[in-house]
Amino acid sequence: MLDNRQAGPGPTALRMQIGARLRRMREDKGIGRVEAGNAIRSSASKMSRLELGRHGFKVRDVLDLLDLYGVHDEDERASFLELVQEAKKPGWWQGYGDVVPSWFEQYLGLEQSATTIRNFEVQYVPHLLQTRDYARAVIGLEHHDAPYEGLERRLTVRMARQEILHRPIGAATLWSIIDEAALRRPIGGPDTMRAQIEHLITVSETMTNVRLQVLPFSAGGHPALGGPITIVRFAENDLDDVIYLEQLTGARYPEGDEAARYQKIMDLLAIRAARPARTTAFLKDLLHDF
Numbered sequence: 001m002l003d004n005r006q007a008g009p010g011p012t013a014l015r016m017q018i019g020a021r022l023r024r025m026r027e028d029k030g031i032g033r034v035e036a037g038n039a040i041r042s043s044a045s046k047m048s049r050l051e052l053g054r055h056g057f058k059v060r061d062v063l064d065l066l067d068l069y070g071v072h073d074e075d076e077r078a079s080f081l082e083l084v085q086e087a088k089k090p091g092w093w094q095g096y097g098d099v100v101p102s103w104f105e106q107y108l109g110l111e112q113s114a115t116t117i118r119n120f121e122v123q124y125v126p127h128l129l130q131t132r133d134y135a136r137a138v139i140g141l142e143h144h145d146a147p148y149e150g151l152e153r154r155l156t157v158r159m160a161r162q163e164i165l166h167r168p169i170g171a172a173t174l175w176s177i178i179d180e181a182a183l184r185r186p187i188g189g190p191d192t193m194r195a196q197i198e199h200l201i202t203v204s205e206t207m208t209n210v211r212l213q214v215l216p217f218s219a220g221g222h223p224a225l226g227g228p229i230t231i232v233r234f235a236e237n238d239l240d241d242v243i244y245l246e247q248l249t250g251a252r253y254p255e256g257d258e259a260a261r262y263q264k265i266m267d268l269l270a271i272r273a274a275r276p277a278r279t280t281a282f283l284k285d286l287l288h289d290f
Contacts, residue, residue, distance in 0.1 A: 012109025013234055014087035016053030018062075018080070020238050023051040025069040039068045054106060057084050092160070099153045103250050107230075110242055112164060114172050116233040120215075120269055122179040123228070124187065125196055128162050129176060129203060129210075134196040135159065137188030165209060175211040177266075177273050183214065183286060194290040197283055204280045213273035214282050222272060223265050231266055 026036050033044035033051075040046075040061040049055040062084050066077055093100055093108045100108065111117065119126055124138050135158045139151055146154075164172040186193055204212045215222065230244040243259045245252040254262055274282055 011087045011089055011091055012053065012106065013113030013236065013239065014083055015055075015057065016234075016239050017236055018057060018083055018087060019051040019053040021080075022062075022065055022069075025065075025071065026051075029069050031068065036065060036068065039064050057087065059084060093157060096153055096157050099150050100157060101249075107244050107246070107251060108161070110232045110244070111161065113234060114164070114232045115170075115235045116173045116175070117230065118175045118177075118233075118266055119228065119230040120177045120179070120266060121182055121228050123185070124182050125178060125200070126174075126176045127158055128165060128174055129200060129212075130158065130162075131192075131196050131199045132159060133192045134188055137192055141187075165207070171209050173209045173211075175213075175270075177213045177215055177269050180214055180216045183283075184289070186290075190290045194287060197287055197290065201280060201283045201287075204276060204283065211276055212279055213270065213276060214279045215269060215273040216282065219272045222269060229262055229266060231263065 026033070033047040037043045037045075037047045040058075042061075046055065050057065050061075059081060062080065063077070066072075066080065071077060071080075091105075091109055091112060093105065093112075097105075117128070124130070125134060127135070130138065132155065136151070136155050139154045139158065143151060143154065165174055183197065187196075200212060203210050228246055230246070232242045232244060241259075241263070243254045243262045245254065245262075273279075
């Protein structure tokens with residue numbers, strides 16, 4: 001098992017913190033992104049990516065921006081650069097670049113730095129709650145033409161991600177809503193599904209940092225029929241929640257009004273889904289179908 005059980009902000013969250021601080025400095029000085037981009041020999045679009053923490057920082061660029069924003073105190077500049085250097089450290093998942101696409105690395109960084117993750121799944125049991133056999137079957141479906149070694153490395157990454165729920169200090173909180181369809185879809189055969197549902201029952205009864213709800217067919221239609229939704233929250237108060245929408249070969253990160261709409265959708269799903277106690281009973285009844 002990979003050693004990723006330590007709490008604390010990872011490199012992605014640190015980049016977001018640095019970006020947020022630079023944005024506030026720029027706005028306090030009344031400087032636009034175009035002017036800031038020119039100061040680092042780049043563009044407004046790159047400044048936007050930097051301020052969102054979606055691009056790595058070069059020390060030279062940060063120093064130029066601090067000059068532009070009038071930050072000349074040596075201690076403050078040194079403290080800022082120390083954060084930049086810390087944010088350059090690779091995450092454990094970067095050793096799996098052969099099986100982790102670049103668009104997914106960004107999300108892994110967010111997930112590993114999260115204090116709370118809310119998600120809704122309609123196709124499969126959420127990754128963070130999958131058993132090894134269930135995860136192997138799902139990965140086999142998603143990468144049916146990949147070599148066996150690649151499948152096993154993807155499985156290692158998926159299982160390692162779950163360690164954020166079991167950290168001895170600073171374990172993340174997970175609030176998952178699972179569509180009934182995902183629980184009735186026979187992935188990996190009856191034995192695999194039975195073990196997966198038994199695992200969900202155990203999680204719901206023993207893990208205080210996991211809140212599990214099933215959205216039953218009886219709830220009817222709902223506003224999230226388009227696909228899975230994930231909302232990531234961080235301990236740092238100056239960081240906004242991040243909305244993550246995974247697609248087949250990429251991902252989207254809605255912002256502004258669109259992000260607020262997804263927040264409301266998640267709230268509505270939580271209201272319509274079965275309460276945790278009823279969810280546990282539902283899962284126990286579902287075992288009889290496998």
